[in-house]
Amino acid sequence: MGDEVTLLDLWSSPFAMRVRIALKEKGIDYEAREEDLSNKSPLLFNMNPVHKQVPVLIHNGKPVCESIIIVQYIDDVWKDKAPLLPSHPYERARARFWADYVDKKIYGTGKLVWAATDEVQAAAKEELIECFKLLESEVGEKPYFGGNTFGLVDVALIPFYSWFYALETCGNLSLIDECPKLVAWAKRCMQRDSVSKSLPDQYKIYQHLLELKKKLEAQNKV
Numbered sequence: 001m002g003d004e005v006t007l008l009d010l011w012s013s014p015f016a017m018r019v020r021i022a023l024k025e026k027g028i029d030y031e032a033r034e035e036d037l038s039n040k041s042p043l044l045f046n047m048n049p050v051h052k053q054v055p056v057l058i059h060n061g062k063p064v065c066e067s068i069i070i071v072q073y074i075d076d077v078w079k080d081k082a083p084l085l086p087s088h089p090y091e092r093a094r095a096r097f098w099a100d101y102v103d104k105k106i107y108g109t110g111k112l113v114w115a116a117t118d119e120v121q122a123a124a125k126e127e128l129i130e131c132f133k134l135l136e137s138e139v140g141e142k143p144y145f146g147g148n149t150f151g152l153v154d155v156a157l158i159p160f161y162s163w164f165y166a167l168e169t170c171g172n173l174s175l176i177d178e179c180p181k182l183v184a185w186a187k188r189c190m191q192r193d194s195v196s197k198s199l200p201d202q203y204k205i206y207q208h209l210l211e212l213k214k215k216l217e218a219q220n221k222v
C-alpha cells in the first residue's frame with residue numbers, strides 16, 4: 001500500500017513552504033489542507049496539541065510537527081531521492097547548525113523590519129542585514145548552502161525570499177545592494193520547480209504582511 005501523506009498547510013507560512021519544497025524535491029504525492037488560523041481545524045488541534053501551529057505533516061495517520069524536524073523526517077523516510085542532508089556526521093551537524101541559525105534569527109528579525117517602526121525597525125534592519133551577510137559568507141562561491149546539492153539550509157532559508165519585497169519596501173532597503181550574492185543564491189534556488197512552485201508571489205506576500213501589520217498594530221503587538 002502507498003503512503004498516505006497530508007500536510008496541514010498555509011499558503012503564506014514560510015515554515016509550511018519548507019515542507020512543500022521538501023515534498024516536491026522528493027516527488028511525494030500529498031494532500032494539502034489549508035488551515036485558517038483564525039478558525040483552526042479540530043484536526044490541527046488533534047495533530048499538534050502542543051503548539052497548535054502549521055505546518056503538520058501527517059504520515060500514515062501519525063503527525064510530525066516543527067518544520068525543520070519535518071524536513072529531516074522527510075529526508076529520513078524517503079532516502080533514495082534528492083538527499084537533503086549530507087551523509088557525513090560532521091557535515092550533518094553543520095547543516096543543522098545553520099538551519100537552526102536561520103530559525104533563531106531570520107523570522108523574528110525580519111518580522112520587526114516589516115512590522116515595526118522607528119528605532120526598533122532601524123535596529124532590526126541593521127541586524128537582519130548582518131545576518132544575511134553572514135549567511136552570504138557561509139554560502140560563499142558554492143551554488144547552494146549544501147554545496148553542489150540543494151539541502152536543508154537552502155530549504156530552511158529560501159521561503160524568506162518571498163518576504164524580500166516586503167522587507168525592502170517596509171524597511172526602505174535594497175537587498176541586491178546589501179547582499180548581492182545572497183540574492184543570486186535565491187534566484188538560483190527559484191530556478192528549481194520545487195521552490196518556485198512552493199513560494200507565493202512576493203507582492204502578494206507584501207499585501208498580506210501589510211494586513212497583518214495593521215492587525216498587530218491594533219492589538220499593540222509590534
Ligand SMILES: N[C@@H](CCC(=O)N[C@@H](CS)C(=O)NCC(=O)O)C(=O)O
Binds near residue numbers: 014052055
Ligand atoms: N517553529 C514552527 C513555527 C510554525 C509557525 O510559527 N506557524 C505559524 C504560521 S507561520 C502558526 O501556525 N501560527 C498560529 C499560532 O501560533 O497560533 C515551525 O518551524 O514549524
